[in-house]
Amino acid sequence: MVSLIIIKPNYEKFADKILSLLGGEVIFRERFMMTKDLCRKHYEHHLDKQFYPDLEKYMLSGECIGAIIKGGNPRSKVEEIRKHYMDLVGEKNLEKNVVHVSDSEENGKREVEMFKNYFGWKIKR
Numbered sequence: 001m002v003s004l005i006i007i008k009p010n011y012e013k014f015a016d017k018i019l020s021l022l023g024g025e026v027i028f029r030e031r032f033m034m035t036k037d038l039c040r041k042h043y044e045h046h047l048d049k050q051f052y053p054d055l056e057k058y059m060l061s062g063e064c065i066g067a068i069i070k071g072g073n074p075r076s077k078v079e080e081i082r083k084h085y086m087d088l089v090g091e092k093n094l095e096k097n098v099v100h101v102s103d104s105e106e107n108g109k110r111e112v113e114m115f116k117n118y119f120g121w122k123i124k125r
Contacts, residue, residue, distance in 0.1 A: 001071065001108060002068060002069070002102075002108045003101055003108045004067075004101075004112050005022065005068070006064050006100040008097065008100065009064060010089060010096070011089070011098045012031070012062075012064065014085055014088075014098075015065045015067075021077055022078075023071075023072035023073065023074055024072025026069055027070050027123065027124075028066075028121060029066070029067040030067075030121060031064070031066075033063060034059045035118075036056065036060060038115075039056050040056070042114065043055060051095050068112055075102070078099060081098060082097050082099065086098060
């Protein structure tokens with residue numbers, strides 16, 4: 001399985017630890033700034049939700065870390081990681097959570113392609 005990982009603004013300083021906790025092999029990693037266009041594409045299933053404007057504002061507020069993990073089961077670790085790091089920085093707003101992890105193999109492939117094409121990421125493996 002291939003998963004897109006997005007370490008969200010305010011948590012990039014914890015990237016090494018978060019990626020190691022997710023497991024699997026990190027085959028790509030790069031800092032980036034989310035754009036409004038990409039945010040809308042990535043979160044299109046949330047566009048009509050009441051929380052979307054705050055989510056978009058948050059995602060555009062600072063640098064993110066994009067990574068691709070091959071193998072493992074990173075999704076199984078997400079809630080534990082979110083709770084730990086949100087508590088660490090004193091964040092209570094769930095829209096300002098720590099990390100996005102693809103929720104299925106199909107979505108992982110789709111998300112990796114979307115980000116790779118958008119940013120021109122060169123993935124060697």
